[in-house]
Amino acid sequence: MSPQDAPVIAAEMRTAAKLRIVDCDVHHALRSTADLHPYLPRRWREHFDSFGLRAPVPFAGSSPYPKAAPALSRTDAWPPNGGPPGSDLGFLREQLLDRYGIEIGLLHLLAPSGMDQRNQDFGNALCAAINDWQYECWTQRERRLKAAIVVPGEDADAAVAEIERWAGNGDFVQVSMITHTIEPLGRRRYWPIYEAAQRHNLPVGLHTSGFNGHAVTGTGWCSYYVEEQHHVAISQQQLAMSLVMEGVFERFPALKVVIVEAGLAWVPSLAWRLDRHWARMKDEVPHLTRKPSEYLRRHLWYTTQPADEPERPEDLRRIFDWMGWDRVLFATDYPHWDMDSPEQAFRMRLSDDERRMLYSDNARAVYGLA
């Protein structure tokens, strides 16, 4: 890598402007939990204040694996007017939307999460409040931002009710659940949610997040954040497997799922491995009418961040070839520390057509955006 200079940046910015970028992973944040007070019934506001958030985790105010940076964020993303990164719409506009010419940004709220609350009624109330807040404070104030209907997926009835409350509102372009769920997301307890999402033609966006009490790997708890940060992506591979093997896409053939923030270079080898072992054991899953790889290829999309950085940059081209260029959705993950810049996420050369697919057209097709 050689040092880059200002003229290069200017050229990249001109290219970006032409791209009409869709950023498939933008993180807004609460300034404080008080932001949700107007949207919570008094009973749950008091509960929130006195009991706080209670997911199956040990710490009151930290992830089980303390992160690499404060608030998981770029250290230059703290708004000058205060509040945590992602909490100031004006600064988010300046640092992300305007800076990179992003035409549409898809919001994923990571915290607080209603779905992993041990008190399910509180979790349901929290999800509803979050959606109200997203609508009033974000998408109505900034038309470039589109929200996800946050649902309490462990309580499928409540999740479906929340989908019904927002479906048809153009500010919400997908349904989102945490990924560290009590059961793998292909299991039937979640199917009513897929039914509702399919019925309303809403993709389901699955951003790595949440807590379920399970160890972070199939072989227990690792020691370090440097491991756990990788495992959250690895767990998305198993989530994809579950959706495929349980027959979710046989039952809901129009369902679209977007895997968010897991990178994507793992997709081809996972597809090869699943096809091989499915071929030997397919008696176990007679409900599947196709090879596993075909479901991965037809029903799932994958966001790029954190961008895979092969030692030989062009190896990423092989990965895209193998998985299908139409599967790839660009995402920044702004303002988190492992975000990708729209200008320099990929070290391989992309043609204009390829760039347009990755940064814009693929996402518009999945989400039905103009």
Place this chain on the structure above:
Amino acid sequence: MARHVVAATHEIPPGGRKLVTLRGRSIGIFNLDGSYYALLNRCPHQGGELCRGTVTGLATSTEPGRVEYSRHGEMLKCPWHGWEYDIRTGQSWCDPNDTRVRAYEVTVEPGATLARGPFVAETFPVSVEQDYVVVEL
């Protein structure tokens, strides 16, 4: 190549830094124990504004669990992905051979010398009583 006066020495105390723009390039000037260093304010990885990053020491180890912490205040972490650079050389700690951020020559000159020129100091009224940080670019 020209010599740019970017600051009076007292403006950047030891451990301090100043961001300047020279010929369209954003550059960070650092003072480590009285010596000045200048780095391009752009991480070669993804273009983050490196010189706004956190200044740290260097953690190394030859025995798991036992850390040698040295070079206090001499490393710069990119505000984005946390890549660590040596402020003195611009070298990446993880990939010293292939990744480095552009570093520029810095000297300290007395105002009396600068008064004789040639140098570029549009924004700096230079006084003969002071010393100045000068970057070659």
Place this chain on the structure above:
Amino acid sequence: MNGAGGIDCDVHPALPGLSALLPFLDDYWREQVTVRGIGGLDLLCFPHRLPAFGRPDWREGDAKPGASLERMRRDLLDGFGLQLAICNPLYGVEALHNPHFAAALARAMNDWIAAQWLDRETRLRAAITIASQDTEYAVEEIERRAGDRRFVQVLLLAMNAAPLGQRRYWPIYAAAERHGLAVAIHAGGTARHAVTSNGWPSTLIEEYASNAQAVQAHLLSFVHEGVFVKFPRLRLVCAETGFTWLPNFLWRANKTWRGVRAEVPWVDRPPAEIIRAHVRFTLQPADPPPEAADFADALAQLGSDELLLFSTDYPHWQFDGADPFPEGFPANLRGRVAVDNPRATYARLMEEVA
């Protein structure tokens, strides 16, 4: 070449049942097993009647595939003209909660495999079964067996109690390194944790495929705990867990390390470099791309010719016919994978065994 003269680094002799270990248990445990009616300790994740775990032409009636030495000679050693084969017996020792019982079974397993397999067939080598539940017992067993040069590695299951690079396991690695034994992590589950961090999947397909993700957890653990800093001569073998996932795993591991390495400063070079220097992967199941022509590209992404160790995974059904190398596997790599890489990995294979 199709493996003739090669060294098969992953074959599975099957224990017919716990009763086969009775002669190798002490009086107390023999009585416990009998009086309590203990049995059924085969691993749930390898149902022996499932076609995947016994190639049809290697089966004999309803017997457990891999239970017969005669068949192993005929199907495998003579069938493929192998020079040597390394036995990784898969049994529920590491899944037991009682550490004393597990240690007793580990001892019995090793005595059984020495008496019933190694003594009767000079082309066989074996892994030492240990009770990793208790490090002291595990080390004791390694010490007890290390003098028998036919044991070439120590065996651990992939879905285990903890990421295996953690410090509690280090005495095992110290002993392995001291005695020139490799450490193998083999597919298989102890049900200590949900198979995935998203809970228990319904299907065996998912569970079996997930051994790759479990091994990825161990690789991150070995690297970031600093196992290879502490034990630089240690060789780790990932057995029956695939390898086509390795390139993208290494890219991501390198990337994360660059940002977060100050958390683990003893990791002083990119994880990919450490893994390529210390870790090897058995060939089957190879999980190659569907287009044979793409296989060479996938292999080139591994970034080294030294990583793969020839294996048939006998008697598991990973391939048909007489060529254990998948279609498209480059001819010029076969000799290296079949002979050179195993020899470089297992110092003991170079020794004459009396």
